[in-house]
Amino acid sequence: MSPFFQFESDFVDSLRCIPMIVRYKLDTCGVKLKLHQWNKFSESDRQQTVDAPCSTEDEVRKYKELLHQLIEQRTGETATDLAIDENPSWNDAVNIPESVIQQAERVGVRITPKQWESLTPIQRFVLIKLSRSSHENANFLPAVKEFQLIPV
Structure with a gap:
C-alpha cells in the first residue's frame, strides 16, 4: 500500500x-x-x-x-x-475541528461525526492541515472524495 x-x-x-x-x-x-x-x-x-x-x-x-x-x-x-502536542486534534475522533467544518462548508460538503470517527488519524490530520487558513486548500475537496466522505 x-x-x-x-x-x-x-x-x-x-x-x-x-x-x-x-x-x-x-x-x-x-x-x-x-x-x-x-x-x-x-x-x-x-x-x-x-x-x-x-x-x-x-x-x-x-x-x-x-x-x-x-x-x-x-x-x-x-x-x-517544535513543541509536540500531547493530544493532537487528529487523534480526537469525536470533535471535528471548526476549521474542517468551515472548509467543508466552503466546498459544499458536510462531514458527519460518524464519518469523522471512521477516519484514520492520518486522514483527520490531512483534513485539518488542508483546512487551515494558511494553506491553499486546493486539495481539501479531492481529499474528502478520496476518503469517501462524499460520493465520487
Whole structure:
C-alpha cells in the first residue's frame, strides 16, 4: 500500500513537495522542515523520511535524530524543534475541528461525526492541515472524495 494519497499524485513521483506522510511524522516528532531544506535532500533522503517508522517513543526519537542529521548534512543548518502536542486534534475522533467544518462548508460538503470517527488519524490530520487558513486548500475537496466522505 502506498504511503501517499491520490491527491498528491502530481508531485509524489519526484517528491518535490513534502508529502502528507512526512508532514504527519514532522508533527509527531516536533521538527520543522522547511521546503528549501527538503529540496536539498537527495531522493534517497526523501524516501528514507517517507519510509522510516515514527510511531513508538523510540521510533519518534530516532526519526527526530534522522531529520536533525539530514538537515545539518544537506543544508548546514540546525534543525528547528517544535513543541509536540500531547493530544493532537487528529487523534480526537469525536470533535471535528471548526476549521474542517468551515472548509467543508466552503466546498459544499458536510462531514458527519460518524464519518469523522471512521477516519484514520492520518486522514483527520490531512483534513485539518488542508483546512487551515494558511494553506491553499486546493486539495481539501479531492481529499474528502478520496476518503469517501462524499460520493465520487
